[in-house]
Amino acid sequence: MTAAGDWDLVRRVQEGDAGAFAELVRRYEQPVIHFCQRMVNSREDAEDLAQEAFVRVYRNIGKLEPQAKFSTLLFGIARNLALNHLRDTGRRGRGKTDALDDHVLAAEPRTGPVFQAEQSEMLALIERALNRLSPDHREVLLLRELQGMDYDGIAEVIGCRKGTVKSRIARAREQLRLELVALGGLMP
Amino acid sequence: MKKHDWTEELSALLDGEAAQPDAVQRAVSEDADLRARLDEYQRLGDAMRALPKPDVHPAFATRVMASIQEIEAAPAPVRSLRWWWAAAGLGAAAMLALVLNQGGVNAPAVPKVELAENPSPVVIEEPVSEETAIVARMAERMESGEEIALYEAPEETADGVAEPGWLDRVYEEVYAQLEYYGDTNEPLLYDDSFIEMMDELDAQQRQALDLLLQSYMEAV
Structure with missing residues (x-):
């Protein structure tokens, strides 16, 4: 669905069609929850944050005017809520506890062909390495790699210049690589 | 002589955002270390995209809409400035x-x-x-x-x-x-x-x- 389709739904909501907003929620619920989950490392909190993000959009729907993409507006709000949550829960710095990491590792399937097990292990390591990044680095990587946003979109979401996004993503990638090396997931 | 740090250019090349992609490609083709680094960044991105996505409860949208209705039903504060x-x-x-x-x-x-x-x-x-x-x-x-x-x-x-x-x-x-x-x-x-x-x-x-x-x- 294109951004124009999103704004068409917004216009319908503005005209009183609440069902159009439910359609917007269904369209973006998974990517927003996924983003929040990776940011705050809690599925339950991620759902609450995503819900709050949608509610905030709805409450201000009358003020919204078509921008480049509806998703950048939505992710901008979700991102702010996630950072707020990290600040409030004292997890703004480096990521979560190892106990939670172990839970993630334990949750990964360990059966099946060897290559699947290796991939599963690699994904678990990636999750651990991501959680060791600062929120500033984590958010740009998530927006780029998971949401596929371009630098202009990311700049809009986090409110900085495109050049800052470019350098921050580069530093985040390098930091992620170093974290994986430290975790034994990559050769130094 | 200090070696040029290609980190930012490599990263941007991967994202299709390099200012001078030809120059970066040339540097990569001439330097095995850069090729290895670019390959690692590519693999990291692939791995991130392979992370399991959350299964969203079918009632999530309903819950959001219910929350909105609840807020709308409450008396709204007047916000004249x-x-x-x-x-x-x-x-x-x-x-x-x-x-x-x-x-x-x-x-x-x-x-x-x-x-x-x-x-x-x-x-x-x-x-x-x-x-x-x-x-x-x-x-x-x-x-x-x-x-x-x-x-x-x-x-x-x-x-x-x-x-x-x-x-x-x-x-x-x-x-x-x-x-x-x-x-x-x-x-x-x-x-x-x-x-x-x-x-x-x-x-x-x-x-x-x-x-x-x-x-x-x-x-x-």
């Missing part, structure tokens, strides 16, 4: 003079604002707002794209760690609210707790808050 604009106009000169006397915009410490122990209740005929005059003005300017920042309130004073009073607590909330939304292009959206907090302030408290914000604002 006119009264506070008028109040700001009347008090502006006195407030500015007080700010300047206390160190102006560069003052590192929280200005002392004398308030009565038990301020007399002020009868306000007009509906209260979620914003004070200065918060409203800051929000308006931010939404027009202007960069405005607040100083973070110091955690310690000359006397040691300050016991946060109501003004410090309110300031922290305003600071957090504006800091998060100030650098984005999205509309300034206030959360419920912020609106409730503002609604609970009386006229003197609002004036004190405006004074504090005025002294901590940059680029105004």
Whole structure:
């Protein structure tokens, strides 16, 4: 669905069609929850944050005017809520506890062909390495790699210049690589 | 001679955002270390995209819509700002003079604002707002794209760690609210707790808050 389709739904909501907003929620619920989950490392909190993000959009729907993409507006709000949550829960710095990491590792399937097990292990390591990044680095990587946003979109979401996004993503990638090396997931 | 750091160019090349992709490609083709680094970045991206996506409960959208209906069913606060604009106009000169006397915009410490122990209740005929005059003005300017920042309130004073009073607590909330939304292009959206907090302030408290914000604002 294109951004124009999103704004068409917004216009319908503005005209009183609440069902159009439910359609917007269904369209973006998974990517927003996924983003929040990776940011705050809690599925339950991620759902609450995503819900709050949608509610905030709805409450201000009358003020919204078509921008480049509806998703950048939505992710901008979700991102702010996630950072707020990290600040409030004292997890703004480096990521979560190892106990939670172990839970993630334990949750990964360990059966099946060897290559699947290796991939599963690699994904678990990636999750651990991501959680060791600062929120500033984590958010740009998530927006780029998971949401596929371009630098202009990311700049809009986090409110900085495109050049800052470019350098921050580069530093985040390098930091992620170093974290994986430290975790034994990559050769130094 | 120091070797050129290609990290940013490699990363941008991967994202299709390199300013000079041909030059980066040439460097990669001539340097095995760069090729290996580019390959690692590519694999990291592939691995991130392979991370399991959450299964969203089918009722999530219903829950969101129910939450919205619940909010809509509640009596909505009236958010006229006119009264506070008028109040700001009347008090502006006195407030500015007080700010300047206390160190102006560069003052590192929280200005002392004398308030009565038990301020007399002020009868306000007009509906209260979620914003004070200065918060409203800051929000308006931010939404027009202007960069405005607040100083973070110091955690310690000359006397040691300050016991946060109501003004410090309110300031922290305003600071957090504006800091998060100030650098984005999205509309300034206030959360419920912020609106409730503002609604609970009386006229003197609002004036004190405006004074504090005025002294901590940059680029105004």
